[in-house]
Amino acid sequence: MTTHVSSAPPLRIGLVGAGPWARLTHAPALAGHPGAVLGGVWGRRPEAARALAAAHGTEAYSGEAGLDALLATSDAVAFAVPPDVQAPLAVRAADAGCHLLLDKPVATTVEGARGTADAAERAGVASVVFCTLRFARGTAGWIAEQAATGGWFTARASWIGALFAPDAPSEFAASPWRREKGGLWDVGPHALSVLIPVLGDVTHVVAARGPADAVHLLLRHTSGASSTVTLALDAPEGAAGTEVEFRGAAGVSALPEGGGGALDAFRAAVDALSDAARTGVAHDCDVRFGLRLTEVLAQAEAELGR
Template identity: 65%
Template sequence: MRIGLLGTGPWARLVHAPALDGHPGVEFAGVWGRRPEAAGPLAERFGVRAYDSADALISEVDAVAVALPPDVQADLAVRAARAGRHLLLDKPLATGVPGGRAVAEAAEAAGVASVVFFTTRFQRRPREWIREQAAAGGWFTARAHWLGAVFSGGDSPFAASPWRRAKGPLWDVGPHALSVLLPVLGDVVRVAAAARGPRDAVHLILEHSGGATGTVTLSLSAPPAAAGAGVELRGEPGVAVLPEGTEDGPAAFTAAVDDLLGAARTGERHPCDARFALRVTQILAEAETLLPATG
Protein backbone atom coordinates (compact mmCIF):
# COMPACT_ATOMS: atom_id res chain seq x y z
CA MET A 1 0.00 0.00 0.00
CA ARG A 2 1.31 3.42 -0.99
CA ILE A 3 0.59 5.92 1.76
CA GLY A 4 1.06 9.66 1.48
CA LEU A 5 1.36 12.00 4.45
CA LEU A 6 -0.69 15.18 4.66
CA GLY A 7 0.89 17.48 7.23
CA THR A 8 4.33 18.59 8.36
CA GLY A 9 3.85 19.68 11.97
CA PRO A 10 5.34 18.16 15.14
CA TRP A 11 3.03 15.12 15.13
CA ALA A 12 3.87 14.42 11.48
CA ARG A 13 7.60 14.78 12.11
CA LEU A 14 7.76 12.87 15.39
CA VAL A 15 5.20 10.10 14.81
CA HIS A 16 3.66 9.70 11.37
CA ALA A 17 6.69 10.01 9.12
CA PRO A 18 9.04 7.75 11.15
CA ALA A 19 6.33 5.08 11.49
CA LEU A 20 5.46 5.13 7.78
CA ASP A 21 9.11 5.08 6.80
CA GLY A 22 9.85 2.09 9.02
CA HIS A 23 6.77 0.00 8.25
CA PRO A 24 7.60 -3.06 6.12
CA GLY A 25 4.07 -3.37 4.74
CA VAL A 26 3.70 0.05 3.16
CA GLU A 27 5.52 2.37 0.81
CA PHE A 28 5.91 5.87 2.21
CA ALA A 29 5.06 7.71 -1.00
CA GLY A 30 5.44 11.39 -0.20
CA VAL A 31 4.53 14.46 1.83
CA TRP A 32 2.34 17.50 1.35
CA GLY A 33 2.07 20.39 3.75
CA ARG A 34 0.47 23.79 3.87
CA ARG A 35 3.96 25.24 4.18
CA PRO A 36 6.23 24.13 1.31
CA GLU A 37 9.26 25.26 3.31
CA ALA A 38 8.43 22.56 5.87
CA ALA A 39 7.35 19.85 3.42
CA GLY A 40 10.64 19.92 1.51
CA PRO A 41 12.97 19.19 4.45
CA LEU A 42 10.63 16.53 5.87
CA ALA A 43 10.40 14.76 2.52
CA GLU A 44 14.17 14.99 2.04
CA ARG A 45 14.78 13.53 5.50
CA PHE A 46 12.89 10.37 4.55
CA GLY A 47 13.85 10.25 0.90
CA VAL A 48 10.34 10.81 -0.47
CA ARG A 49 8.72 13.34 -2.76
CA ALA A 50 7.38 16.67 -1.55
CA TYR A 51 4.12 17.34 -3.39
CA ASP A 52 3.02 20.80 -4.47
CA SER A 53 -0.66 20.11 -3.78
CA ALA A 54 -2.72 17.77 -1.64
CA ASP A 55 -4.74 16.63 -4.65
CA ALA A 56 -1.58 15.69 -6.53
CA LEU A 57 -0.51 13.47 -3.63
CA ILE A 58 -3.98 11.97 -3.25
CA SER A 59 -4.03 11.06 -6.95
CA GLU A 60 -0.89 8.93 -6.67
CA VAL A 61 -1.42 6.92 -3.46
CA ASP A 62 -3.63 4.16 -2.09
CA ALA A 63 -4.16 5.80 1.30
CA VAL A 64 -3.48 9.03 3.15
CA ALA A 65 -2.25 9.57 6.69
CA VAL A 66 -3.36 12.94 8.01
CA ALA A 67 -1.51 15.01 10.62
CA LEU A 68 -3.29 18.34 10.28
CA PRO A 69 -5.63 20.49 12.40
CA PRO A 70 -9.06 18.84 12.55
CA ASP A 71 -10.87 21.49 10.52
CA VAL A 72 -8.31 21.08 7.72
CA GLN A 73 -8.29 17.29 8.09
CA ALA A 74 -12.03 16.93 7.55
CA ASP A 75 -12.06 18.62 4.14
CA LEU A 76 -9.03 16.71 2.85
CA ALA A 77 -10.31 13.39 4.20
CA VAL A 78 -13.55 13.83 2.27
CA ARG A 79 -11.61 14.57 -0.93
CA ALA A 80 -9.36 11.56 -0.38
CA ALA A 81 -12.27 9.22 0.32
CA ARG A 82 -14.12 10.36 -2.78
CA ALA A 83 -10.98 9.58 -4.75
CA GLY A 84 -11.09 6.01 -3.35
CA ARG A 85 -8.22 6.39 -0.89
CA HIS A 86 -8.16 4.66 2.48
CA LEU A 87 -7.96 6.98 5.49
CA LEU A 88 -5.61 7.00 8.48
CA LEU A 89 -6.81 10.02 10.42
CA ASP A 90 -6.07 11.80 13.68
CA LYS A 91 -8.37 12.80 16.49
CA PRO A 92 -10.58 14.75 16.73
CA LEU A 93 -12.09 13.89 13.38
CA ALA A 94 -13.34 17.46 13.03
CA THR A 95 -14.19 20.39 15.30
CA GLY A 96 -17.89 20.14 14.58
CA VAL A 97 -20.51 17.53 13.80
CA PRO A 98 -21.09 18.53 10.14
CA GLY A 99 -17.41 18.10 9.27
CA GLY A 100 -17.19 14.78 11.08
CA ARG A 101 -20.36 13.50 9.45
CA ALA A 102 -19.06 14.47 6.01
CA VAL A 103 -15.94 12.36 6.53
CA ALA A 104 -17.82 9.33 7.83
CA GLU A 105 -20.37 9.47 5.03
CA ALA A 106 -17.73 9.95 2.34
CA ALA A 107 -15.74 6.94 3.59
CA GLU A 108 -18.84 4.75 3.71
CA ALA A 109 -20.06 5.86 0.28
CA ALA A 110 -16.66 5.13 -1.28
CA GLY A 111 -16.23 1.84 0.55
CA VAL A 112 -12.77 2.78 1.81
CA ALA A 113 -11.24 1.70 5.10
CA SER A 114 -10.81 4.29 7.83
CA VAL A 115 -8.84 4.20 11.07
CA VAL A 116 -8.64 7.13 13.48
CA PHE A 117 -5.53 7.30 15.66
CA PHE A 118 -6.76 7.45 19.26
CA THR A 119 -3.30 6.70 20.64
CA THR A 120 -4.32 4.65 23.70
CA ARG A 121 -6.42 2.30 21.59
CA PHE A 122 -3.30 1.23 19.67
CA GLN A 123 -1.10 0.45 22.66
CA ARG A 124 -1.04 -3.25 23.50
CA ARG A 125 -1.70 -3.28 27.25
CA PRO A 126 -4.49 -0.67 27.20
CA ARG A 127 -6.07 -2.36 24.19
CA GLU A 128 -6.15 -5.72 25.99
CA TRP A 129 -7.46 -4.07 29.18
CA ILE A 130 -10.31 -2.38 27.31
CA ARG A 131 -11.31 -5.68 25.73
CA GLU A 132 -11.25 -7.46 29.10
CA GLN A 133 -13.29 -4.82 30.94
CA ALA A 134 -15.87 -4.62 28.15
CA ALA A 135 -16.33 -8.39 28.38
CA ALA A 136 -16.58 -8.29 32.19
CA GLY A 137 -19.41 -5.74 32.30
CA GLY A 138 -21.25 -4.85 35.50
CA TRP A 139 -19.56 -1.47 35.88
CA PHE A 140 -21.14 1.02 38.26
CA THR A 141 -19.05 4.13 37.75
CA ALA A 142 -15.89 5.39 36.10
CA ARG A 143 -13.44 8.17 36.73
CA ALA A 144 -11.12 9.39 33.96
CA HIS A 145 -8.58 12.17 33.72
CA TRP A 146 -6.39 13.37 30.86
CA LEU A 147 -4.17 16.16 32.18
CA GLY A 148 -1.55 17.60 29.88
CA ALA A 149 0.99 20.33 30.46
CA VAL A 150 1.09 21.56 26.85
CA PHE A 151 0.58 25.19 27.86
CA SER A 152 2.23 25.04 31.27
CA GLY A 153 5.33 22.90 30.77
CA GLY A 154 7.30 25.37 28.70
CA ASP A 155 8.78 22.95 26.16
CA SER A 156 5.88 21.19 24.42
CA PRO A 157 6.15 21.13 20.61
CA PHE A 158 2.35 21.54 20.52
CA ALA A 159 2.21 24.77 22.56
CA ALA A 160 2.10 26.88 19.40
CA SER A 161 -0.92 25.01 18.00
CA PRO A 162 -3.66 27.58 17.21
CA TRP A 163 -6.48 25.04 17.14
CA ARG A 164 -5.53 23.69 20.57
CA ARG A 165 -5.55 27.23 21.93
CA ALA A 166 -8.96 27.83 20.41
CA LYS A 167 -10.69 24.51 21.21
CA GLY A 168 -8.90 23.57 24.44
CA PRO A 169 -8.64 20.25 26.26
CA LEU A 170 -12.22 19.16 25.53
CA TRP A 171 -11.39 18.67 21.88
CA ASP A 172 -7.71 17.74 22.18
CA VAL A 173 -7.58 15.18 24.99
CA GLY A 174 -11.30 14.60 25.43
CA PRO A 175 -11.28 12.18 22.47
CA HIS A 176 -8.69 10.03 24.24
CA ALA A 177 -10.84 9.66 27.34
CA LEU A 178 -13.97 8.87 25.33
CA SER A 179 -12.11 6.34 23.19
CA VAL A 180 -11.48 4.28 26.34
CA LEU A 181 -14.83 4.79 28.07
CA LEU A 182 -17.20 4.10 25.18
CA PRO A 183 -16.12 0.53 24.33
CA VAL A 184 -16.25 -0.43 28.03
CA LEU A 185 -19.35 1.40 29.32
CA GLY A 186 -21.34 1.82 26.12
CA ASP A 187 -22.38 4.93 24.26
CA VAL A 188 -22.90 8.20 26.07
CA VAL A 189 -26.67 8.69 26.21
CA ARG A 190 -26.39 12.08 27.91
CA VAL A 191 -23.79 14.59 28.96
CA ALA A 192 -25.37 15.33 32.32
CA ALA A 193 -23.13 18.28 33.18
CA ALA A 194 -20.09 20.20 32.03
CA ALA A 195 -18.16 22.73 34.07
CA ARG A 196 -14.94 24.71 33.95
CA GLY A 197 -12.20 24.39 36.54
CA PRO A 198 -8.91 26.17 37.22
CA ARG A 199 -6.86 27.34 34.26
CA ASP A 200 -8.39 25.55 31.25
CA ALA A 201 -9.72 22.50 33.12
CA VAL A 202 -13.01 20.97 31.98
CA HIS A 203 -15.13 18.54 34.01
CA LEU A 204 -17.83 16.30 32.50
CA ILE A 205 -20.44 13.98 33.99
CA LEU A 206 -21.51 11.29 31.52
CA GLU A 207 -24.37 8.79 31.49
CA HIS A 208 -23.66 5.61 29.53
CA SER A 209 -25.97 3.15 27.82
CA GLY A 210 -24.64 0.32 29.99
CA GLY A 211 -26.08 2.03 33.08
CA ALA A 212 -22.85 3.45 34.49
CA THR A 213 -22.10 7.08 35.10
CA GLY A 214 -18.65 8.58 34.86
CA THR A 215 -16.66 11.73 35.44
CA VAL A 216 -13.98 13.08 33.13
CA THR A 217 -11.43 15.79 33.94
CA LEU A 218 -9.42 17.35 31.10
CA SER A 219 -6.70 19.97 30.88
CA LEU A 220 -3.83 21.14 28.70
CA SER A 221 -2.50 23.51 31.39
CA ALA A 222 -2.04 21.26 34.39
CA PRO A 223 1.02 21.74 36.59
CA PRO A 224 3.74 19.61 34.98
CA ALA A 225 4.16 17.53 38.15
CA ALA A 226 0.44 16.69 38.05
CA ALA A 227 0.23 15.77 34.36
CA GLY A 228 -0.86 12.30 33.36
CA ALA A 229 -3.80 10.20 32.22
CA GLY A 230 -5.81 7.47 33.86
CA VAL A 231 -9.12 5.62 34.04
CA GLU A 232 -10.55 3.83 37.08
CA LEU A 233 -13.62 1.58 36.90
CA ARG A 234 -15.66 0.39 39.87
CA GLY A 235 -18.46 -2.16 39.77
CA GLU A 236 -19.41 -5.79 40.28
CA PRO A 237 -15.98 -7.06 39.12
CA GLY A 238 -14.30 -4.79 41.69
CA VAL A 239 -11.85 -2.07 40.73
CA ALA A 240 -9.95 -1.91 37.45
CA VAL A 241 -7.32 0.66 36.52
CA LEU A 242 -6.19 1.35 32.97
CA PRO A 243 -2.57 0.17 32.59
CA GLU A 244 -0.04 2.55 31.17
CA GLY A 245 0.91 1.95 27.56
CA THR A 246 4.57 1.16 27.02
CA GLU A 247 4.69 1.96 23.31
CA ASP A 248 5.76 5.42 22.16
CA GLY A 249 3.93 7.39 19.48
CA PRO A 250 5.61 5.84 16.42
CA ALA A 251 5.09 2.31 17.76
CA ALA A 252 1.41 2.96 18.44
CA PHE A 253 1.02 4.54 15.01
CA THR A 254 2.65 1.48 13.46
CA ALA A 255 -0.13 -0.60 15.04
CA ALA A 256 -2.68 1.78 13.50
CA VAL A 257 -1.08 1.25 10.08
CA ASP A 258 -1.31 -2.51 10.64
CA ASP A 259 -5.01 -2.13 11.40
CA LEU A 260 -5.62 0.00 8.31
CA LEU A 261 -3.99 -2.67 6.16
CA GLY A 262 -6.21 -5.30 7.77
CA ALA A 263 -9.39 -3.26 7.34
CA ALA A 264 -8.57 -2.53 3.70
CA ARG A 265 -7.90 -6.22 3.05
CA THR A 266 -11.00 -7.61 4.77
CA GLY A 267 -13.46 -4.79 4.24
CA GLU A 268 -14.50 -5.02 7.90
CA ARG A 269 -15.15 -1.89 9.95
CA HIS A 270 -12.45 -0.99 12.42
CA PRO A 271 -13.56 -0.22 16.01
CA CYS A 272 -11.91 3.20 15.70
CA ASP A 273 -13.19 4.07 12.24
CA ALA A 274 -14.58 7.40 11.06
CA ARG A 275 -18.09 6.47 12.22
CA PHE A 276 -16.81 5.91 15.78
CA ALA A 277 -14.85 9.16 15.61
CA LEU A 278 -18.02 10.94 14.46
CA ARG A 279 -19.80 9.69 17.58
CA VAL A 280 -16.96 11.05 19.71
CA THR A 281 -17.32 14.38 17.89
CA GLN A 282 -21.05 14.46 18.61
CA ILE A 283 -20.46 13.91 22.32
CA LEU A 284 -17.81 16.63 22.44
CA ALA A 285 -20.12 19.04 20.67
CA GLU A 286 -22.92 18.27 23.16
CA ALA A 287 -20.54 18.88 26.07
CA GLU A 288 -19.33 22.14 24.53
CA THR A 289 -22.87 23.54 24.48
CA LEU A 290 -23.10 22.97 28.25
CA LEU A 291 -19.86 24.71 29.14
CA PRO A 292 -20.17 28.27 30.41
CA ALA A 293 -18.49 30.89 28.27
CA THR A 294 -15.01 31.93 29.28
CA GLY A 295 -14.54 35.42 30.64
Protein backbone atom coordinates in the same frame (compact mmCIF):
# COMPACT_ATOMS: atom_id res chain seq x y z
CA MET B 1 1.12 -5.73 20.26
CA THR B 2 3.25 -6.97 17.40
CA THR B 3 3.42 -5.59 13.91
CA HIS B 4 1.02 -7.39 11.62
CA VAL B 5 2.66 -9.43 8.87
CA SER B 6 0.61 -10.00 5.73
CA SER B 7 1.18 -11.39 2.27
CA ALA B 8 -0.90 -8.51 0.86
CA PRO B 9 1.07 -5.88 -1.05
CA PRO B 10 2.07 -2.88 1.09
CA LEU B 11 -0.24 0.11 1.15
CA ARG B 12 1.17 3.19 -0.50
CA ILE B 13 0.30 5.87 2.05
CA GLY B 14 0.59 9.58 1.45
CA LEU B 15 1.13 11.84 4.46
CA VAL B 16 -0.85 15.08 4.72
CA GLY B 17 0.88 17.33 7.22
CA ALA B 18 4.49 18.21 7.94
CA GLY B 19 4.40 19.63 11.47
CA PRO B 20 5.76 18.19 14.74
CA TRP B 21 3.24 15.32 15.00
CA ALA B 22 3.99 14.23 11.43
CA ARG B 23 7.74 14.54 11.98
CA LEU B 24 7.83 12.74 15.34
CA THR B 25 5.30 9.97 14.70
CA HIS B 26 3.61 9.63 11.32
CA ALA B 27 6.55 9.88 8.94
CA PRO B 28 9.00 7.60 10.82
CA ALA B 29 6.26 5.05 11.54
CA LEU B 30 5.20 4.90 7.90
CA ALA B 31 8.74 4.91 6.52
CA GLY B 32 9.73 2.02 8.79
CA HIS B 33 6.59 -0.07 8.43
CA PRO B 34 7.02 -3.37 6.52
CA GLY B 35 3.42 -3.26 5.31
CA ALA B 36 3.43 0.32 4.04
CA VAL B 37 5.27 2.64 1.69
CA LEU B 38 5.50 6.34 2.52
CA GLY B 39 4.45 7.63 -0.88
CA GLY B 40 5.02 11.33 -0.29
CA VAL B 41 4.48 14.27 2.06
CA TRP B 42 2.09 17.15 1.43
CA GLY B 43 2.29 20.24 3.62
CA ARG B 44 0.67 23.64 3.81
CA ARG B 45 4.21 24.98 4.24
CA PRO B 46 6.25 23.80 1.24
CA GLU B 47 9.57 24.13 3.04
CA ALA B 48 8.39 21.86 5.88
CA ALA B 49 7.08 19.28 3.40
CA ARG B 50 10.41 19.30 1.54
CA ALA B 51 12.43 18.85 4.74
CA LEU B 52 10.30 15.99 6.03
CA ALA B 53 10.16 14.24 2.66
CA ALA B 54 13.94 14.52 2.26
CA ALA B 55 14.50 13.04 5.71
CA HIS B 56 12.60 9.91 4.67
CA GLY B 57 13.61 9.60 1.02
CA THR B 58 10.26 10.41 -0.51
CA GLU B 59 8.67 13.16 -2.60
CA ALA B 60 7.33 16.48 -1.34
CA TYR B 61 4.05 17.99 -2.50
CA SER B 62 2.40 21.35 -1.87
CA GLY B 63 -0.49 23.43 -3.16
CA GLU B 64 -3.79 22.26 -4.60
CA ALA B 65 -2.22 20.54 -7.59
CA GLY B 66 0.29 18.83 -5.33
CA LEU B 67 -2.46 17.44 -3.12
CA ASP B 68 -4.31 16.08 -6.14
CA ALA B 69 -1.08 14.47 -7.37
CA LEU B 70 -0.42 12.81 -4.01
CA LEU B 71 -3.98 11.47 -3.81
CA ALA B 72 -3.74 10.11 -7.34
CA THR B 73 -0.71 7.98 -6.46
CA SER B 74 -1.81 6.82 -2.97
CA ASP B 75 -3.80 3.83 -1.73
CA ALA B 76 -4.39 5.59 1.59
CA VAL B 77 -3.73 8.91 3.27
CA ALA B 78 -2.56 9.59 6.83
CA PHE B 79 -3.42 12.98 8.31
CA ALA B 80 -1.39 15.09 10.75
CA VAL B 81 -3.10 18.48 10.44
CA PRO B 82 -5.54 20.42 12.67
CA PRO B 83 -8.98 18.78 12.82
CA ASP B 84 -10.90 21.41 10.91
CA VAL B 85 -8.24 21.36 8.20
CA GLN B 86 -8.30 17.56 8.20
CA ALA B 87 -12.04 17.12 7.60
CA PRO B 88 -12.36 18.73 4.13
CA LEU B 89 -9.05 17.25 2.99
CA ALA B 90 -10.22 13.81 4.09
CA VAL B 91 -13.38 14.25 2.02
CA ARG B 92 -11.16 14.96 -1.00
CA ALA B 93 -9.05 11.89 -0.24
CA ALA B 94 -12.09 9.64 0.07
CA ASP B 95 -13.54 11.03 -3.15
CA ALA B 96 -10.22 10.11 -4.79
CA GLY B 97 -10.62 6.51 -3.55
CA CYS B 98 -8.03 6.67 -0.76
CA HIS B 99 -8.43 4.86 2.55
CA LEU B 100 -8.26 7.20 5.55
CA LEU B 101 -5.94 7.13 8.58
CA LEU B 102 -7.31 10.08 10.52
CA ASP B 103 -6.08 11.92 13.59
CA LYS B 104 -8.39 12.65 16.50
CA PRO B 105 -10.67 14.52 16.65
CA VAL B 106 -11.92 14.02 13.10
CA ALA B 107 -13.29 17.58 13.28
CA THR B 108 -14.48 20.00 15.96
CA THR B 109 -17.90 20.39 14.36
CA VAL B 110 -20.49 17.67 13.91
CA GLU B 111 -21.03 18.84 10.34
CA GLY B 112 -17.34 18.44 9.51
CA ALA B 113 -17.08 14.98 11.07
CA ARG B 114 -20.32 13.79 9.49
CA GLY B 115 -19.20 15.02 6.09
CA THR B 116 -16.01 13.00 6.41
CA ALA B 117 -17.87 9.88 7.53
CA ASP B 118 -20.40 10.22 4.73
CA ALA B 119 -17.62 10.66 2.15
CA ALA B 120 -15.86 7.50 3.34
CA GLU B 121 -19.11 5.53 3.19
CA ARG B 122 -19.99 6.91 -0.24
CA ALA B 123 -16.57 6.00 -1.62
CA GLY B 124 -16.45 2.61 0.09
CA VAL B 125 -13.03 3.29 1.61
CA ALA B 126 -11.72 1.97 4.91
CA SER B 127 -10.97 4.30 7.80
CA VAL B 128 -9.21 4.32 11.17
CA VAL B 129 -9.06 7.17 13.69
CA PHE B 130 -5.76 7.21 15.58
CA CYS B 131 -6.80 7.29 19.23
CA THR B 132 -3.43 6.32 20.71
CA LEU B 133 -4.51 4.11 23.62
CA ARG B 134 -6.74 2.01 21.37
CA PHE B 135 -3.61 0.90 19.51
CA ALA B 136 -0.75 1.21 22.01
CA ARG B 137 0.93 -1.89 23.34
CA GLY B 138 -0.29 -2.65 26.86
CA THR B 139 -3.42 -0.48 26.74
CA ALA B 140 -5.33 -1.82 23.72
CA GLY B 141 -5.51 -5.27 25.31
CA TRP B 142 -6.46 -3.82 28.68
CA ILE B 143 -9.39 -1.92 27.16
CA ALA B 144 -10.62 -5.09 25.46
CA GLU B 145 -10.34 -7.00 28.75
CA GLN B 146 -12.45 -4.43 30.63
CA ALA B 147 -15.09 -4.53 27.91
CA ALA B 148 -15.23 -8.33 28.12
CA THR B 149 -15.43 -8.24 31.93
CA GLY B 150 -18.48 -5.96 32.05
CA GLY B 151 -20.55 -5.29 35.17
CA TRP B 152 -18.96 -1.88 35.72
CA PHE B 153 -20.76 0.48 38.08
CA THR B 154 -18.80 3.67 37.43
CA ALA B 155 -15.53 5.00 36.04
CA ARG B 156 -13.37 8.08 36.25
CA ALA B 157 -10.85 9.45 33.78
CA SER B 158 -8.39 12.32 34.14
CA TRP B 159 -6.36 13.63 31.19
CA ILE B 160 -4.50 16.61 32.59
CA GLY B 161 -1.67 18.20 30.63
CA ALA B 162 0.70 21.10 31.27
CA LEU B 163 1.24 21.92 27.60
CA PHE B 164 1.34 25.68 28.12
CA ALA B 165 3.30 25.74 31.41
CA PRO B 166 6.32 28.08 31.09
CA ASP B 167 8.72 25.43 32.41
CA ALA B 168 7.38 22.70 30.11
CA PRO B 169 8.28 23.76 26.57
CA SER B 170 6.63 21.68 23.86
CA GLU B 171 6.41 22.08 20.11
CA PHE B 172 2.68 21.45 20.42
CA ALA B 173 2.24 24.54 22.60
CA ALA B 174 2.46 26.60 19.40
CA SER B 175 -0.64 24.87 18.02
CA PRO B 176 -3.36 27.54 17.60
CA TRP B 177 -6.23 25.06 17.54
CA ARG B 178 -5.14 23.42 20.81
CA ARG B 179 -4.92 26.78 22.55
CA GLU B 180 -8.34 27.77 21.19
CA LYS B 181 -10.19 24.49 21.82
CA GLY B 182 -8.33 23.33 24.94
CA GLY B 183 -8.32 19.97 26.65
CA LEU B 184 -11.95 19.17 25.82
CA TRP B 185 -11.11 18.68 22.14
CA ASP B 186 -7.47 17.61 22.30
CA VAL B 187 -7.51 14.99 25.06
CA GLY B 188 -11.27 14.48 25.32
CA PRO B 189 -11.22 12.00 22.40
CA HIS B 190 -8.62 9.92 24.27
CA ALA B 191 -10.82 9.64 27.36
CA LEU B 192 -13.95 8.80 25.38
CA SER B 193 -12.08 6.27 23.22
CA VAL B 194 -11.40 4.26 26.41
CA LEU B 195 -14.71 4.77 28.22
CA ILE B 196 -17.17 4.11 25.38
CA PRO B 197 -15.87 0.65 24.36
CA VAL B 198 -16.12 -0.49 27.99
CA LEU B 199 -19.27 1.26 29.29
CA GLY B 200 -21.22 1.75 26.07
CA ASP B 201 -22.28 4.82 24.15
CA VAL B 202 -22.94 8.10 25.95
CA THR B 203 -26.62 8.84 26.55
CA HIS B 204 -26.38 11.96 28.72
CA VAL B 205 -23.76 14.70 29.16
CA VAL B 206 -23.33 17.27 31.93
CA ALA B 207 -20.38 19.67 31.64
CA ALA B 208 -18.83 22.31 33.90
CA ARG B 209 -15.77 24.54 33.65
CA GLY B 210 -12.83 24.37 36.02
CA PRO B 211 -9.73 26.57 36.30
CA ALA B 212 -7.92 27.67 33.13
CA ASP B 213 -9.09 25.38 30.30
CA ALA B 214 -10.14 22.54 32.62
CA VAL B 215 -13.48 20.88 31.87
CA HIS B 216 -15.38 18.37 34.01
CA LEU B 217 -17.85 15.95 32.40
CA LEU B 218 -20.43 13.68 33.98
CA LEU B 219 -21.54 10.99 31.52
CA ARG B 220 -24.22 8.31 31.53
CA HIS B 221 -23.70 5.26 29.33
CA THR B 222 -25.94 2.68 27.66
CA SER B 223 -24.79 0.03 30.15
CA GLY B 224 -26.32 2.11 32.95
CA ALA B 225 -22.89 3.00 34.33
CA SER B 226 -21.77 6.57 34.90
CA SER B 227 -18.36 8.13 34.40
CA THR B 228 -16.65 11.36 35.40
CA VAL B 229 -13.99 12.95 33.22
CA THR B 230 -11.54 15.80 33.87
CA LEU B 231 -9.74 17.29 30.87
CA ALA B 232 -7.12 20.04 30.68
CA LEU B 233 -4.06 21.18 28.74
CA ASP B 234 -3.21 24.31 30.74
CA ALA B 235 -2.57 22.88 34.21
CA PRO B 236 0.57 23.35 36.35
CA GLU B 237 3.27 20.79 35.70
CA GLY B 238 2.78 19.21 39.12
CA ALA B 239 -0.87 18.49 38.33
CA ALA B 240 -0.27 16.72 35.01
CA GLY B 241 -1.06 13.06 34.54
CA THR B 242 -3.39 10.50 33.00
CA GLU B 243 -5.59 8.09 34.93
CA VAL B 244 -8.52 5.83 34.09
CA GLU B 245 -10.23 3.64 36.66
CA PHE B 246 -13.24 1.31 36.40
CA ARG B 247 -15.16 0.12 39.48
CA GLY B 248 -17.72 -2.65 39.47
CA ALA B 249 -18.60 -6.19 40.45
CA ALA B 250 -15.13 -7.39 39.43
CA GLY B 251 -13.44 -4.83 41.67
CA VAL B 252 -11.23 -1.93 40.60
CA SER B 253 -9.19 -1.86 37.40
CA ALA B 254 -6.78 0.96 36.52
CA LEU B 255 -5.18 1.89 33.21
CA PRO B 256 -1.67 0.39 33.06
CA GLU B 257 1.20 2.84 33.17
CA GLY B 258 3.22 3.26 29.99
CA GLY B 259 1.84 0.83 27.48
CA GLY B 260 4.03 1.64 24.49
CA GLY B 261 4.94 4.76 22.58
CA ALA B 262 3.14 6.62 19.84
CA LEU B 263 5.35 5.13 17.10
CA ASP B 264 4.37 1.55 17.90
CA ALA B 265 0.74 2.57 18.34
CA PHE B 266 0.69 4.30 14.96
CA ARG B 267 2.22 1.25 13.29
CA ALA B 268 -0.61 -0.81 14.81
CA ALA B 269 -3.12 1.70 13.43
CA VAL B 270 -1.59 1.20 9.97
CA ASP B 271 -2.07 -2.55 10.42
CA ALA B 272 -5.70 -1.97 11.37
CA LEU B 273 -6.31 0.18 8.29
CA SER B 274 -4.63 -2.40 6.06
CA ASP B 275 -6.81 -5.17 7.49
CA ALA B 276 -9.99 -3.12 7.08
CA ALA B 277 -9.07 -2.25 3.49
CA ARG B 278 -8.26 -5.89 2.69
CA THR B 279 -11.27 -7.51 4.37
CA GLY B 280 -13.93 -4.82 4.02
CA VAL B 281 -14.72 -5.21 7.74
CA ALA B 282 -14.91 -1.85 9.52
CA HIS B 283 -12.59 -1.30 12.46
CA ASP B 284 -14.19 -0.43 15.82
CA CYS B 285 -12.24 2.85 15.83
CA ASP B 286 -13.28 4.02 12.36
CA VAL B 287 -14.57 7.36 11.10
CA ARG B 288 -18.11 6.60 12.34
CA PHE B 289 -16.69 6.19 15.84
CA GLY B 290 -14.76 9.41 15.27
CA LEU B 291 -18.04 11.12 14.35
CA ARG B 292 -19.58 9.88 17.59
CA LEU B 293 -16.68 11.31 19.60
CA THR B 294 -17.24 14.68 17.93
CA GLU B 295 -20.97 14.55 18.66
CA VAL B 296 -20.37 13.93 22.38
CA LEU B 297 -17.71 16.65 22.64
CA ALA B 298 -19.88 19.13 20.75
CA GLN B 299 -22.72 18.40 23.17
CA ALA B 300 -20.37 19.06 26.08
CA GLU B 301 -19.20 22.30 24.47
CA ALA B 302 -22.81 23.40 24.04
CA GLU B 303 -23.45 22.63 27.73
CA LEU B 304 -20.49 24.79 28.71
CA GLY B 305 -21.84 27.69 26.66
CA ARG B 306 -25.18 27.80 28.50
